Amino acid sequence: MSEFFSQGGYAFYVWTSYGLALVLLVAEVVQLRHQHRTILARLGRLMRMRTRGGNQ
Amino acid sequence: MKLFRFSSPATFYPLAGKLVPLFWLVTAVSVAIGLYWGFFETPDRLGGTNPQKEYYRIIFIHVPVAWMSMWLYLVLAGWSAIGLVFNTRLSFMMASATAPTGAIFTFIALFTGSFWGQPSWGTWWDWDPRLTSELILFFLYIGYIALHSAIDDPRRADKASALLAIVGLVMVPIIFWSINCPDPNQCAALHQRSSMSKMDGNILFSMLIMTFGLWMYSFATILMRVRTTILTREAETTWVKEILEKAE
Numbered sequence: 001m002s003e004f005f006s007q008g009g010y011a012f013y014v015w016t017s018y019g020l021a022l023v024l025l026v027a028e029v030v031q032l033r034h035q036h037r038t039i040l041a042r043l044g045r046l047m048r049m050r051t052r053g054g055n056q
Numbered sequence: 057m058k059l060f061r062f063s064s065p066a067t068f069y070p071l072a073g074k075l076v077p078l079f080w081l082v083t084a085v086s087v088a089i090g091l092y093w094g095f096f097e098t099p100d101r102l103g104g105t106n107p108q109k110e111y112y113r114i115i116f117i118h119v120p121v122a123w124m125s126m127w128l129y130l131v132l133a134g135w136s137a138i139g140l141v142f143n144t145r146l147s148f149m150m151a152s153a154t155a156p157t158g159a160i161f162t163f164i165a166l167f168t169g170s171f172w173g174q175p176s177w178g179t180w181w182d183w184d185p186r187l188t189s190e191l192i193l194f195f196l197y198i199g200y201i202a203l204h205s206a207i208d209d210p211r212r213a214d215k216a217s218a219l220l221a222i223v224g225l226v227m228v229p230i231i232f233w234s235i236n237c238p239d240p241n242q243c244a245a246l247h248q249r250s251s252m253s254k255m256d257g258n259i260l261f262s263m264l265i266m267t268f269g270l271w272m273y274s275f276a277t278i279l280m281r282v283r284t285t286i287l288t289r290e291a292e293t294t295w296v297k298e299i300l301e302k303a304e
Contacts, residue, residue, distance in 0.1 A: 008100060008110035013175050017114045017168040021121070024160050025273065032280040039287050044300045046291075 063146050065286045066295045072279040079276035086269035090116060094262035102259065111175040114168050115259065120267040122165035122190065126228050128158035128274060129193060132200070133225045136218030146282075148214035149289070151221065152204050153281035157274050159197035166190060177246050184246040185234035189227060196224040210289060 007014045094116035101107035102115070132154045139147035169187065170180045181187065200217050207213035235247045290296045 004095065007113065010109060010111040010175055013111045013171045014113055017171045018117055020167055021117050021164045024164060028157065028160055028277055029280075032277060032284070036280065036284045036287075039284050040300065040303050043287060043291050043296070044303060047297060047300050 063144055065146055065149070065290050066293070068146060069283055069286050069295075069299075072283050076276050076279050076283075079272050079279070083269050083272040083276060086265050086272065090262050090266035090269055093258060093265065098258045098262060099256055102256075108176055111172060114172040116262050116266050118165060118168040118172055119263050120270050121161045121168070123267055124270050124274060125158055125162040125165050125190070125193060126231055127271075128154055128161060129196070129221075129225070129228055132158060133221045136221040139214060140218050140222075145289070146286075148218065149282050149285045150278070151218060152201075152214070153278045153285060154274075155197055155200050155204070156281065157277045159194065159201065161270070161274075162190065162194040162197055166194060173246070182246055186231060186247045189231040189234050193224075193227050193231060196220075196227060200224070 005011060005015075094113060098113070100110055102112035132151050135147045135151035135154065138144065139151060166187075169190075173182070174180050200221055203220055204213045204217040207216060287296060287299075
């Protein structure tokens with residue numbers, strides 16, 4: 001197993017590459033989920049404000 | 057035509073919502089297979105007389121994201137062209153949803169290339185034709201996103217950035233053929249001609265399955281992004297209001 005992690009002494013290059021790719025791709029998905037929820041909540045709030053005649 | 061039914065945002069929104077989990081499943085399975093195969097079923101060396109050592113394993117992320125960065129640019133330009141010709145709202149929305157994923161892939165291609173270049177070529181960066189043209193592709197993606205968000209009127213933003221995307225299309229064949237340098241004294245190419253036919257079958261298999269996985273990843277993220285865009289742009293329609301009422 002340590003052979004796998006050391007990658008013949010090139011662990012720094014190999015794991016930094018895969019690590020950055022993983023971080024960026026996961027961050028993209030997290031951001032997309034967050035954005036979708038924010039938009040749904042914002043539009044919902046806007047709609048309720050209008051139907052109640054802007055009292056909020 | 058039944059196909060045109062799906063070009064209506066009202067039909068496409070729920071359809072895309074159903075497809076996203078499916079694409080995630082396929083992404084997870086193929087990336088898991090690709091990485092397992094790439095790290096455990098491949099030789100520790102790549103190439104014949106002067107082989108690359110274990111650092112060549114960056115290939116399983118580097119080549120797939122680089123391919124996808126070019127492919128997504130073709131997709132971006134394709135949706136832009138369809139939008140300009142047929143004036144379909146959804147095509148422009150698909151185009152602008154493609155750009156961020158493409159930009160991220162391009163950045164990862166440049167970054168992982170740098171971390172591969174250091175152990176194999178002895179340098180993090182060089183103005184090699186392929187590196188330079190891939191960097192320009194990154195700037196094109198950023199330029200598209202910046203232009204699109206700089207114009208307030210969405211219809212004008214769509215059209216202006218679509219034009220930019222189509223003009224930038226010229227970069228894709230340049231990147232693709234940038235390794236075929238006619239005169240090595242004019243343009244020293246660090247990237248060597250890929251010899252996929254001579255490549256170890258297991259290495260090739262992992263690369264291809266990773267490419268497929270990242271393609272499915274792009275489908276998932278692009279559909280997620282376009283759903284958010286549809287909601288924002290169609291906020292005044294009754295079908296979006298029905299969705300909002302259900303969401304409460």
